[in-house]
Amino acid sequence: MAKAPVDLFAFAHAHRDEVVWMSQNTNTIPLHPAIEEAVQESLRSGEYRLYSYRPGVFGLPEAILADLSLDGYEVFLTNGGIEALYAVQRAFLGEGDEILATDPSFLPIHHQAEMSGARVVELPIYREPWKLTAEAVEAAVTAETRALLVIDPHNPLGISYPAEELRGLTEVARDHNLLFLHDVTYRDFNTGQHLATTWYPERTLLFYSFSKGPGLAGMRVGGVVGPPDLIREVRRFDTNVLGVNVLAQRAGLAALDTKEEWLPGLLETCRANQETIRGAVEKAKGARLPVFPSRSNSFVVDLQDTGIDPHRLEERMLLDHRVHVRAGDYLSKRFGSNFIRVSFSVPTEECARFPAAFLETIERLRA
Numbered sequence: 001m002a003k004a005p006v007d008l009f010a011f012a013h014a015h016r017d018e019v020v021w022m023s024q025n026t027n028t029i030p031l032h033p034a035i036e037e038a039v040q041e042s043l044r045s046g047e048y049r050l051y052s053y054r055p056g057v058f059g060l061p062e063a064i065l066a067d068l069s070l071d072g073y074e075v076f077l078t079n080g081g082i083e084a085l086y087a088v089q090r091a092f093l094g095e096g097d098e099i100l101a102t103d104p105s106f107l108p109i110h111h112q113a114e115m116s117g118a119r120v121v122e123l124p125i126y127r128e129p130w131k132l133t134a135e136a137v138e139a140a141v142t143a144e145t146r147a148l149l150v151i152d153p154h155n156p157l158g159i160s161y162p163a164e165e166l167r168g169l170t171e172v173a174r175d176h177n178l179l180f181l182h183d184v185t186y187r188d189f190n191t192g193q194h195l196a197t198t199w200y201p202e203r204t205l206l207f208y209s210f211s212k213g214p215g216l217a218g219m220r221v222g223g224v225v226g227p228p229d230l231i232r233e234v235r236r237f238d239t240n241v242l243g244v245n246v247l248a249q250r251a252g253l254a255a256l257d258t259k260e261e262w263l264p265g266l267l268e269t270c271r272a273n274q275e276t277i278r279g280a281v282e283k284a285k286g287a288r289l290p291v292f293p294s295r296s297n298s299f300v301v302d303l304q305d306t307g308i309d310p311h312r313l314e315e316r317m318l319l320d321h322r323v324h325v326r327a328g329d330y331l332s333k334r335f336g337s338n339f340i341r342v343s344f345s346v347p348t349e350e351c352a353r354f355p356a357a358f359l360e361t362i363e364r365l366r367a
């Protein structure tokens, strides 16, 4: 009888304490103590016995706007940014509509668009310049196009858009009256982040998350920020009228209050970890990093010239070395068999396990 395939996430969770979690763009670098203290205090106070205040615990929406340096916008808080993406797409997309996005991408967002009946037009960016251009977007617009999804910094590639490029994308959006969905989930990792609201304030929605920079993925808190008239439309699809996890909100507020204290260390750890991984990739014949450095907390390692199946690499690195990376087909139907995605916001000493795990596995699978 054939052996049943191992559920790699079940395995990784069962061995959580031993696994280097480089598979989900989470951030496992130790938290600032104020964040854990805020959760403990919330627990002690018993406020979780009540439904949380729907707009957010006092001060949190304001802190999010301050973090984005925005005024006059509204925050719609959700259980993670992914819930906000769902509500927005339900509110603005319908049968026969098109939304422009990239390939590769964070595909769960595309699946949500399809739940609204829309068609996702995936513009291939697995090649130079590894990102959208205003020309490519312009060429893809049709009479049915309603929205443009720009993940910036990009998951999984790690590129971001300098001011001029982002402005160019907003101009195409304005010319065609598109909704600009600017997903800035990974903005904390990017030192030169721009927001589409600068050039297209009236039809931009910003997707915001506490999962990545602040490192609170399992808490589930995030949201969407936009002009009040657009947010009013989004609220019609609020599937969570009883409020967002209050412990998560307290953690998020503490993370924003202390951001100046933890962000420099986080960026330094990520910079050093990227170098560690690059050193290993350079030693593996046929493997390469198409985008380096990444402006996010992940990048892709291209394996095409090694002839190795990314799934086999993911499986063997996890089962034999307890280092979990992600095979590319989670992020791309067309290009997924070419790469793995590696998330490097992990403690330095954990990232140090990557080179041996990667190189030994590559050599074994090549044999």
Ligand SMILES: Cc1ncc(COP(=O)(O)O)c(C=O)c1O
Residues within 6 Å of the ligand: 024, 025, 079, 080, 081, 082, 083, 106, 151, 155, 183, 185, 207, 208, 209, 210, 211, 217, 221, 222
């Ligand atoms: C591009 C992008 N957007 C949104 C999300 C959702 O993040 P969360 O729901 O944890 O805030 C993710 C998660 O990986 C992502 O990669």
